[in-house]
Amino acid sequence: MRLVLLMASAALVIGTAAPAYADPDAKDQSFLNALTQAGLTYLNADRAVTAGKQVCKSADDGMTGEEIVKNLQEKNPGFQGPGAAKFAAIAASAYCPEKLTQTEEGEAPKPAGA
Structure with a gap:
């Protein structure tokens, strides 16, 4: 799967096929x-x-957060710095908040838009 993710004013292009x-x-x-x-x-x-x-x-398959971010960066040479980590955190918050580390209060972080 080829992903091209860029921060800020750059475009995020993801090469995985999905129904148009x-x-x-x-x-x-x-x-x-x-x-x-x-x-x-x-x-x-x-x-x-x-x-x-x-x-x-990837998280379900046992990859750590660090491995997921590294994987995003490897598949997206232009996606360096905190962009891959932001994308992964937003994705986890939206689709699998149970995979996020608990807060200091012992609660799971709230999903995006909640």
């Missing part, structure tokens, strides 16, 4: 809104959603 006709559901739209609010843009919403869900699959 699918409208984002509420959870997907919340994820896309969170990306935009974080300064991450995308060219194809379906592909951005697919990549976000892949973050959770």
Whole structure:
């Protein structure tokens, strides 16, 4: 899978195929809104959603957060600095908040848009 993710004014392009006709559901739209609010843009919403869900699959497969971020950066040479970590955190918050580290108060972080 080829992902091209860039921060701020750059475009986020994700090369994983997804149905072009699918409208984002509420959870997907919340994820896309969170990306935009974080300064991450995308060219194809379906592909951005697919990549976000892949973050959770990677976590389910046993990858650590650090490994997930490194994987995003390796697949996206232009995606350096905190952008990959932001994308992974936003994706986990939206699609698999149970995978996030608990807060100091012992509570799981709230999902994006909650």
